[in-house]
Amino acid sequence: MTTNNETAEQSGLLGRVLDKIERVGNKLPDPAMLFLMLMFAVWVISAFLSSVSFDAIDPRTDSPIVVNNLLSATALTQFLTDMVKTFTMFAPLGVVLVAMLGVGIAEHSGFINTALKQMLKVTPAKLLTPAVVVVGIISHTATDAGYVVVIPLAGVIFFTVGRHPLAGIAAAFAGVSGGFCANFIPSGIDPLLQSFTQSAAQIVDPDIQVNPLNNWFFAASSCIPITLVIWYLTDKVLEPRLNKSHKVNKDEVDLPAMEEATPQEMKAFKVASLVMLAAVVGFFSLTVPETSTLRDANGSLTSFSAPLMQSIVPLIFIFFMLPGIVYGYMTGAFKTSADVVQAMSKSMAGMSHYIVMAFFCAQFVAAFSASNLGALIAVEGAGGLKALNLSAEVTVVGMIFLVGFVNLFVGSSSAKWALIGPVLVPMLMQLNISPDLSQAAYRIGDSSSNIITPLMPYFPLVVVYCQRYVKNIGIGTLISMMLPFSLALLSIWTTWLLVYWSVGLPLGLGASYTYG
Template sequence: MSSNQQPLASQPNGLFNRALDGIERVGNKLPDPAMLFLILMFSVWVISALLSGINFEAIDPRTNSPIVVNNLLSADALTQFLTSMVTTFTAFAPLGVVLVAMLGVGVAEQSGYINTALKQMLKITPIKFLTPAVVIVGIISHTATDAGYVVVIPLAGVIFFTVGRHPLAGIAAAFAGVSGGFCANFIPSGIDPLLQSFTQSAAQIVDPDIQVNPLNNWFFAASSCIPITLVIWYLTDKILEPRLKKTHEVKAEEVDLPKMEQVTLQELKAFKIASSVMLLAIVGFFSLTIPETSTLRDNNGSLTSFSAPLMQSIVPLIFIFFMLPGLVYGYLTGAYKTSADVVQAMSKAMSGMSHYIVMAFFCAQFVAAFSASNLGALIAIEGAGGLKALNLAPEVTVIGMIFLVGFVNLFVGSSSAKWALIGPVLVPMLMQLNISPDLSQAAYRVGDSSSNIITPLMPYFPLVVVYCQRYVKGIGIGTLISMMLPFSLALLSVWSVWLLIYWSIGLPLGLGSSYVY
């Protein structure tokens, strides 16, 4: 960095940086999410024992009788815990959802198919539309879990640098799209059934028979790509990049970066064939849904109800439609020579999920304990009573939830862990206010995504700092946070307003969704 450059955060010891330092210190003191769930489970046990002898006046809507807290430290409850520990884990819905989807995504990712697809999408874009293209590709990359962090973000920096634009602007736009727009996507992905499974479990605390569609937020998530792209596009081109050119000049002769690798003719041919196979498979499959007697319809002929086999096949379809092009591409390029190579690709994808599996074990035990204790129902009923007493408009309540989630996200980065923690409280509570689980989940998606890009506790945050340092030496976490803070605040505000507008018009949030419970 040249001597005349000033960091984006011009007052290193100011109140703003001290606040960020405080957030980082507090966040670093939190235990790993797996241990956090263990601590919470023990806490639920103790609290349930303390409250089990108290007579509450709150009426349980499931039984129309006063709510009762069950003592989880009783001999019967502890015996039940031990005998059901294994099945509680194996029956934990988010576990199977994520692992099955990742098997197919792993085959496509390890073959190189996804990387080639992303490169081709960015390559054919005119320079004046480069920023929105980067953002859209970042949003779409969510279908391949972490591919956006390791492919789209660094590639965006290379592309911006290659065409004469500021590379840090490209990195920031891509980071905002990949992480700030994490819960938005045109294409259904593993995020949808993952969140749905937590939402349904939370809703069943109040209504055991309720079912939530895996694509209950699809339409809202797809429409959200519009304001997200426009906001990031404007901030990148009109505010961030002009400022970066003044404060963080990039000298081409000092950049030690290899040229962007071109897609070879063999890879391009393989990509076209693999994509054609995938499209044919999609068309062929959905042609099976056309007949009224299709086995993919429910008994009433619906394709979108929760009981419809098509809706229950969302995760297997994600697995199949990623695996097919991955296999074709891999064999045509030589990435896969034998079936053992394919199995190895799946194994590598699973190895990256090892921490999630550990977290899921403790999360499953906590969720089961929280549900069995009736504490969730008690908090929901009492909390809803408090909210009703405040007589707040539903819109104000939903906005309050969004900002709460955004704040919690600074300390608990995992989307699934966070929703597993607060979903069992917020979803039933809002149901008591006649706000549907679908709307609660949509509000969660907004709050969860918006603050991803300003928390150093996000696992890929340090990696993005390294990407920036390729072009400007000396950049640290504080600089990246100051770059991304305008994006975070704008996304939180504009996306919240977008949800309110969407809600006021009455547009469907997704398949089988509603606004009112």
């Protein structure tokens, strides 16, 4: 039985390890310069490996992988001509800025401030952390909304109730990104992964069909261990450490005071909320008809090709902007249209550092993709796992850890599965493991290491959120904060799958554990 002294010693050891990771990580350059240095490294490595012949087959082209030399005259010329387009077409940039314009109006009008007051009245203090985590998990339904809405608001909520805001940010980040492939509600990620799984499975069985919701039951059940793990680590491990090492100077935090709402503010809040609700109901009533233009060609509302899914970010802008404007005019925070524009300007000013980081991040991501190094890492890793010829259970666990490792280099969920799936799915089918189970295992590895890789496009944005409360936060601090979550999610979620598998609970609609 573990004694209190042993527990304290273990906790102290963990703290020292995390402190060391933080110190080393914070010695890294600013994220913008880190992406620049990584881009140069990719250039050099690509030039060196471009003359090497590889046997690994790229499943996208059915031909051997060739590393492209980014230091060639043609590649450098292409880099210069595409630089502006690469930056402006960088998907996370538009997502963040458009959403933050609407959120900025709602924040600076005072609408969000009052909404938080009311939310805190009905949420028990002890359940604040799991509530944040669950909201983060559910936010996956709206693609990347969690990164630009849930994570920063979690920091505000924790700060408001006197808890450490970085603990709130970490809990939300772990729910949004670490639990990315878990959700109670089906979302666009389900048909996206299913399409790659089915095409990979048809390499062996041309007639096989995979249900788009083949992992729904497992993904929904995964929310339970994920929430409990993040809740425990936030309250018992991370927040006590943050309170000792990263104290917040409340005088330096640019947040409105959270006094009791006045009668005028409550009246404005009720009217603004009704306007927001009416806008939501009115818009989604347009999705009901089977001929709705918000559906895709097959009538689906949740596929990534559906106009509804592609409109999520503009909808966030509208659904925050409307109540923000109503609230602002009713309380006197906004007197003219210039005040509304000023609110949006303040929101953009806070994003200036992220915009700079996004420029260099976009150039690095484009270079890494053009070099084909990501494809080489993914396919060679999958081939190595196949060559080990392990038992079914060990192979599935090895696949999860492989995906978690590859995820540090290739952030896109669909890109990784497009590369790894055509190797692993047929391989596991030969071990009588169904494509449904292979996809479930992939989802775990694809999620767990998101929160510790600076190469994930939204990682620098979370650093910016943290710097709002503690100015000297760097990459190392965020990695040390999130590492326990990543390791715990990887191990406990994997264990959850093995237990789920051994009991024989259904993975999803039309799914099975065995093939053949």
